[in-house]
Amino acid sequence: MKTNPNQLLADYERDGVVCVREFLSADEVAAVRAELDRYIRDDLASQPVDARTFEKDDKTVRNLWRLEKYNAWFHRLGEREDIKALVAPLVRGEPLLVGVETFNKPARVGSGVPYHQDNAYFCQTPPDMLTVWIAIDAVTEANGPVFFVRGSHKEGMLPTKPSGVRGNSIGMAEPSKVPLDEQYCGLLAPGDATIHHCETVHHSAPNTTDFSRLGLLLVYRGTHTQTDSKLKQAYSAAVTATSPA
């Protein structure tokens, strides 16, 4: 990993999003890809429906969810001590792995992700929770990179509305007014990662290219955070409106 922990924390606190180049090595990226391929081919059909969301064609995987629960290999990856040590200062406490998931953004059919703040899904207070978004494929301007509004994590939670998008059921009531060219665009080589705070506003466009844009996400919170019942109510309503979530 190419990182200076003090600089990482300062940048994360200022911007709500940071980039870590070479978060995983080329060999580790290849191992992630091999295990995802194997899991989708051999295991997914026999897992509960909350293990995945498909694209509109009802067969291409849009997201894998709960890999920390359904796959021992990904559980071990999420529990790696070097990764937890890196994120500990950012979650201001002892990190707890709460999710391992994918945003596959497959070639041509990969759908977009509406403007949202993750804490509308996570519902944690204080919001000491984050996502490590690891590029497994190259992320380019063309294949649907994630755009983040720098500093937006300092504004608190913005009004939400059900989005109607499968896999991303709760979006922001209004998209960000910050122009796209002023947002942080996560352009990544395979193995690079971004880390974003759970209240940083972000979104991504559909993938209309011939190149897949697979991302592996590790989600952590500090052990001290608790569920906020008001956020949870809004989330439950959105999930009901966009089933499956």
Ligand SMILES: O=C(O)CCC(=O)C(=O)O
């Ligand atoms: O991968 C994407 O396009 C969106 C990812 C996202 O919304 C997230 O990391 O919370």
